[in-house]
Amino acid sequence: MKSRRQVEEMIHSLGWWYQHFEFPNGARTGNGQEPGYDAQTRWDIIKPFIPQDLKGRTVLDLGGNAGFFSTQMKLRGASRCVLVDPFSEFIEQARFTASQFEVDLELVNDDAHTFCLTNEEQFDYVIFLGLLYHLKYPGLVLDRLAEMTQKRIFIHSHIVGKHSQNYKEKTNYERTKDNNLLEDPAYPKMLFIENDYNGDPTNWWIPNYQGLAALVRSAGLKIIERPHSELIIAEPEISFGKVSLTKLVFPKYGKRGKAIYPGPQRYDADMWLDLIQRSKEPNQEKDSQ
Numbered sequence: 599m600k601s602r603r604q605v606e607e608m609i610h611s612l613g614w615w616y617q618h619f620e621f622p623n624g625a626r627t628g629n630g631q632e633p634g635y636d637a638q639t640r641w642d643i644i645k646p647f648i649p650q651d652l653k654g655r656t657v658l659d660l661g662g663n664a665g666f667f668s669t670q671m672k673l674r675g676a677s678r679c680v681l682v683d684p685f686s687e688f689i690e691q692a693r694f695t696a697s698q699f700e701v702d703l704e705l706v707n708d709d710a711h712t713f714c715l716t717n718e719e720q721f722d723y724v725i726f727l728g729l730l731y732h733l734k735y736p737g738l739v740l741d742r743l744a745e746m747t748q749k750r751i752f753i754h755s756h757i758v759g760k761h762s763q764n765y766k767e768k769t770n771y772e773r774t775k776d777n778n779l780l781e782d783p784a785y786p787k788m789l790f791i792e793n794d795y796n797g798d799p800t801n802w803w804i805p806n807y808q809g810l811a812a813l814v815r816s817a818g819l820k821i822i823e824r825p826h827s828e829l830i831i832a833e834p835e836i837s838f839g840k841v842s843l844t845k846l847v848f849p850k851y852g853k854r855g856k857a858i859y860p861g862p863q864r865y866d867a868d869m870w871l872d873l874i875q876r877s878k879e880p881n882q883e884k885d886s887q
């Protein structure tokens with residue numbers, strides 16, 4: 599076993615650490631200051647939702663960074679843990695973390711989109727923390743993760759705005775008439791970040807409180823707990839069975855409760871009849887302009 603001083607030197611040589619945590623011999627990465635953070639605080643929120651004994655269970659840690667969460671899952675006995683991160687610097691940190699905790703992690707140096715669209719595996723537990731807002735196509739990845747999750751998925755995202763308890767969703771929003779409802783800050787939204795956010799060019803989309811939940815639900819996941827405004831614990835609502843990428847069509851899963859939800863796209867007779875009926879009616883919006 600390396601001395602504390604040797605471990606500290608290794609930590610230093612591995613560059614900037616986003617995840618701040620303590621190694622078994624007391625050496626620490628970072629100092630808890632932003633833009634890094636104390637990873638234990640996030641683990642403390644999600645760990646009550648994870649079985650103590652993960653023997654025989656598999657885990658995917660997408661955007662796993664320096665391996666803190668993967669390591670926690672292995673320490674609970676997970677048989678296999680795959681960590682995916684596109685930055686080789688973080689992969690090297692995760693390799694070092696695994697060696698210090700004496701756990702075995704499968705490290706994949708890849709992008710989340712590529713991994714999710716080229717991998718047909720399913721995992722018992724999926725860790726998807728602090729990554730959604732870094733993705734150019736977050737809905738696409740979340741749809742795939744819903745299919746890849748057997749038991750439970752842990753989702754964290756930065757959000758903007760406050761949680762409005764009073765916000766009541768409608769089942770249908772009428773064009774023009776309901777614009778005030780769509781413009782309500784509490785209406786499910788994602789902000790598109792064309793340039794940098796927080797000095798970070800890897801940020802793309804930031805949902806609001808309701809938007810994060812809506813995105814999760816529309817992927818075919820059931821929210822079982824929201825222990826923090828930025829954290830959702832969810833389970834697959836529908837069993838997708840074996841994932842077959844050759845048949846993947848986006849959006850594969852249509853609106854909740856409608857003919858095309860879930861499964862392959864198919865003709866919705868009621869919707870067509872309604873469209874025909876509406877095309878016979880005078881266009882009120884045009885008439886009023």
Ligand SMILES: C[S@@+](CC[C@H](N)C(=O)[O-])C[C@H]1O[C@@H](n2cnc3c(N)ncnc32)[C@H](O)[C@@H]1O
Nearest residue numbers: 661662663683684685688709710727728729732
């Ligand atoms: C904010 S950190 C979160 C790290 C860790 N999941 C956590 O919660 O502590 C975002 C992580 O996602 C990784 N990342 C960024 N873009 C990614 C992408 N397109 N695919 C996979 N991982 C990505 C980063 O390298 C970084 O490790």
